[in-house]
Amino acid sequence: MKLSEVANIVMGAAISRYKCDITSDSNKFSYSLFSQSMLSDKGMFQEHQAEMFESNKDLSASCTKADDVIFGLRKPNQAVYINQNNSNLLVQSYMAIIRCNSDIVLPEYLAFKLNTADIQNQLSKSVQGGSMIQLLKVSHLREINIDIPSIEHQQKLINILKTGYSEIETLENIIIEKQKILKSII
Numbered sequence: 001m002k003l004s005e006v007a008n009i010v011m012g013a014a015i016s017r018y019k020c021d022i023t024s025d026s027n028k029f030s031y032s033l034f035s036q037s038m039l040s041d042k043g044m045f046q047e048h049q050a051e052m053f054e055s056n057k058d059l060s061a062s063c064t065k066a067d068d069v070i071f072g073l074r075k076p077n078q079a080v081y082i083n084q085n086n087s088n089l090l091v092q093s094y095m096a097i098i099r100c101n102s103d104i105v106l107p108e109y110l111a112f113k114l115n116t117a118d119i120q121n122q123l124s125k126s127v128q129g130g131s132m133i134q135l136l137k138v139s140h141l142r143e144i145n146i147d148i149p150s151i152e153h154q155q156k157l158i159n160i161l162k163t164g165y166s167e168i169e170t171l172e173n174i175i176i177e178k179q180k181i182l183k184s185i186i
Helices: 107-114 117-124 138-142 151-185
Strands: 007-011 029-033 052-055 068-072 079-081 095-100
Touching: 007 138, 068 107, 079 107, 095 107, 095 138, 107 151
Parallel strands: none
Antiparallel strands: 007 095, 029 052, 068 079, 068 095
16 A cells, blocks of 8 residues: 555645744744654654744644654654654654554554665665755655554554563663663772
8 A cells, every 4th residue: 555545745844935034024933843863763753952943934734743753855764753742843844744544554653664674675766866965755755555454453563662662772771871880890
């Protein structure tokens, strides 16, 4: 099944066009920006301090909402699931906002799935650009083929992946603490 059959996919806002004109008397809108550093190959939002952006135009249609999936259109092409705590961040034009038909595909499952080697291999054939910045077109993202199991199976996979990544994070923290202890011995 093509991704466009189960989700609406749009590009974020080209913020350079909408930077606040300080000489204008029109309304000013203030946004926290979603940045590349918030993406993750694990499908989970990475907490980082958001930069602020002011505009004379209402760009709220390009802001994150709960249950969105944000996908980076430039390398590394990673996807993250947006929960209620990460909403209202302005998504920039080098990222796509994916809003799923959650009767068919769970957004959290889709974020995990978009980070798999299978999907990344499909996307690598579509990346274009020079040697500096390679950018994936939203139209190519819409055309990727994705296997979608039942909602129940998707939920089971989500639970397994979240538990596994949580365990890895705990183990990484234990390693860091153990290294500190060993360095302090000498």
